[in-house]
Amino acid sequence: MNKTQEKIKKERQNLTNQIIENLEKEGSIWKKGWNSELLTPYNPTNGTNYKGYNRVKLMMAAEDCRSTDPRWMTYKQAQEKGWQVKKGSKGVSCEYWKFEKEVKEKDSEGNEIIKKEKLKIPFGNSFTLFNGTDIDGIPELAKRECVESSELRFINDTLIKSSECEINEMATNRAFYRPSEDKIYIPLRDSFKKPQEFTATLIHEMAHSTGHGSRLNREKGKSFGDELYAKEELRAELSSVFTQNSLNLELDTTIDNHSAYIKSWIQVLKNDPNEISRAATDAEKISDRLIINYRETEKEKIQELIGNPLKKDPFRGLVIRHHYSEASSELGIEDNTTLRGYRAYKYLEKVIALDKKIYLQNNSQDSKDSFYKTKFSFKLGEYEKDNNEAVRYDLGSGEFGSHTKVSSAIKFRFNEHLEALNNQKEYWSSKYNISDIEFDKELQNMESDIEKMVKNLESKELKNQKQKQPKTLGKIIYPNKSKSREKNIDLEL
Structure with missing residues (x-):
């Protein structure tokens, strides 16, 4: 183990000891009276938000001092801005890990290209940061305005609507996520x-729901207090703390501080x-x-409140869950x-285009067949191919690429x-113990459901096409304002 690795190990142990001390004394990771402004440590010289372990470490360090x-920021970054670290200031050691390296290769035409390749062993390094209170010459910190309680209803409703699982608000004395x-x-x-308190509890349970096998796939544990449960x-x-801060809320921790739990x-x-x-x-x-889902839903709700038909998403109700793809970078x-909505439709358009491109490459001379396993869930209205019956296909097979419209x-x-x-x-009849007649009837029902769903999608495509067409008056053409918005959404994806 080199000196850098030894330093990282020692720093992690120190932070862990500090958190354990808080748990033993305060009954929580965080001390009471937490300053919500400290929850998003960032670098004012380049706009970087510190994430993960570094975020927690800087939050704890700010609280301590x-x-x-x-x-x-680093000493050098402060100097480059014309600021000066005060004499005797103590910096905080943070971590940087490199998981990829750049490799130069040549493409089929002999042109040099740079590809990223995963390192077998990640490379770790450390750097020292100084807090803004220890910097002379730094501009005054702009005051952070938190969301008022009157806005919480909108936030709560938006969170619930953005959830990837069903949320039942009911007369019960406890909150929980039931994985089964x-x-x-x-x-x-x-x-x-x-x-x-409701908002914080809601976010906490929504955080648990992301551990579902179709999402981030985490193990929760079998019983209260066991190791996996605690993790x-x-x-x-x-x-929950990170999300509340991203939503500009004052921190509220509603965790059950049971002694066995701590x-x-x-x-x-x-x-x-x-x-x-x-x-x-x-x-x-x-x-x-959680925040990505929230922001998408927030846009929809704001558009509903505005009530502008030109700004309504023509593909509202379409939900795609991209599980994985061996060509995720190309997508x-x-x-x-x-x-x-629209972003889901653009994803399907990309699937068609990429499938066609790879299919043509596979059928060109002196080309080896390449297929990229891909899987997604699909939902439109009442029709759903859910996580248990997601669409599995190979990019490059031409299944999607042979069509010009998503609906077809x-x-x-x-x-x-x-x-x-x-x-x-x-x-299948034997597996599910049903007769051939029952099986045929089930297939007919499924075929009918697909037909209804496709007609729904076709009508949305037609609506989208009409929105993109320019309005004409004699020989004067007035472009539809939604055109630039569609371009922006395409770039975001």
Whole structure:
């Protein structure tokens, strides 16, 4: 182990000891009276937000030195801005990990290209950051305005609508996520002492729901207090804090500080000082997922309030869950990503285009066949190919690429699935213990559902086409304003 690795190990152990001390004394990771401004440590010289382990470490460091400034930078960065680190200031050591390296290669035409290649062993390094309170010459910190309680109703409704699983608000005395049903149960919001307690509890349970096998796929544990259960709760607690901060809310931790529960956290951290780093990394992924879904839904709700028909998403109601693809980089999307409305439709258009491109390459001279396993879930209105029956296909097979419209590609692929079922009628009838007549009837129902869904999608395509057409008056052409918006959305994907 080199000196850098030894330093990283020692720093992780120190932070773990500090968190354990807080748990033993305060009954929580965070001390009371937390300053919400410190929850998003960032670098004012380049706009970088510190994530994961570094985020937690800087938050704790700011609390320890009673700082009210979330800004952090290196000595050199401060100097380059004409600022000066005060003499005697103590910096905080943070981590940087490199997981890929750039490799130069030549393409089929002999042109030099640069590709990224995963390192067999990640490379770790450390750097030191100084807080804004220790910097002379730095501009005054702009005051952060938090969301008022009057806005919480909109936030809560938007969070619920953005959820990837069903949320049941009901007369119960506890909140929980039930993985077997993939549902959240939460007490009525009026039963909470403060409005934000409901919001914090809701976010905490939504964080748990991201662990579902079709999403971020985490193990929760079998019983209260066991190791996996404690690890999952640690992730939910961290991600709840991160998410509340991203929504500009004052921090409210509603975690159940049962002594046995705190004891299990302490034991997990004592067993492995690296656990806080893994938990913080997972918490960032959870929070990012919740915020992305929230922002998408927020746009829809704002458009509804405005009531402008030109700005309504023609593909509203279409939901795509991209599970994985061996060509995710070409599609420009990360695994386990949910897309809604227009962005979901653009994803399907990209699937068609990329499938066609690879198919043509496979059929060109001196070319080896390349196929990229891909899987997504599909939902439109009442029709759903859910996580258990997601669409599995090979990019490069031409299944989608042979079509010009999304509706015709979807119709072909889904009906192809019915044909495959029909060809194996004997096997499926035996497996589900149903007669041939019952099996045929079920296929007919599925075919009817597909037909209705496709007609729905075709009508949305027609509506979208009409919105893109310019309005004409004599020889004067007035471009539709939504055209530039569609371009922007395409670039975002």
